Amino acid sequence: MSLRRSIYKTPAQLRAMVEPGLITAAALDAVRGLIAPGVTTAELDAAASDVIVARGAKSNFQMVRGYRHTICASVNEEVVHGIPGDRVLEPGDIVSIDAGAEYKGWNGDSAFTFVVPDAARPELVAERQRLSDVTEGSLWAGIAALATAKHLAEVGAAIQEYIEANSPDAGPYGILREYVGHGIGRKMHESPSVFNYRVPDLGPEVRPGLALAIEPMVVIGDQATFVEDDGWTVSTIDGTAGSHWEHSVAVHDDGIWVLTAPDGGAAGLAPFGVTPREFA
């Protein structure tokens, strides 16, 4: 018998991931309700921490070596891994928030993007909102593909196809290549990698037991990024804005269930004709 942990979990293990998923969703909801001009990203971090602690869970981001915060807050040209601090949000900012909770030894991981309203710059807001909407749509396209996929590569192909089909005429959005989704369970980051683009390898078989964090990272311009001097923040080289959406999803005996959405993903999946199934 292999000592390596299987990527396929038991029904009981998947059910143990429901509560950390819901706690993660609640933490992100608290942050979403606070985002406004004048708020610092540290205040957003504190709001997420309060929810996670109040529900008897732990921030799994704080278990990542060298990271001391509950969320990542990535603003404008920052795409992922932005560090919360004294940065003050301004009208027109596009901010991506990523967070996760560990509860009774199991993990959730989810992210969303929000565009701060700016009445003075409607075109900028519209451009950034479209980026966020297309990134979110690509996440749901990938999750919908998971519902019927035979192999994991179908998820990345669906994400890329959605982004290509919904990019502006001015030029295609870029999809980050160096950062990808992942399996999730006892650890926040597990095998397998979940690509947000087409790959030649079919990847693992999609069957009950798979638990994945699917997380497209999309930018208005070129996909090329660099890590800022803080050692964490991933920013676009061309300075164009980025968006990041993520959900943790379980494949179980009766179908799929989005662990980090209180409705299991029903609203997001409806346009794709997919109905999430609750655990039996």
Ligand code: MG
């Ligand atoms: Mg995440």
Ligand code: MG
């Ligand atoms: Mg993740």
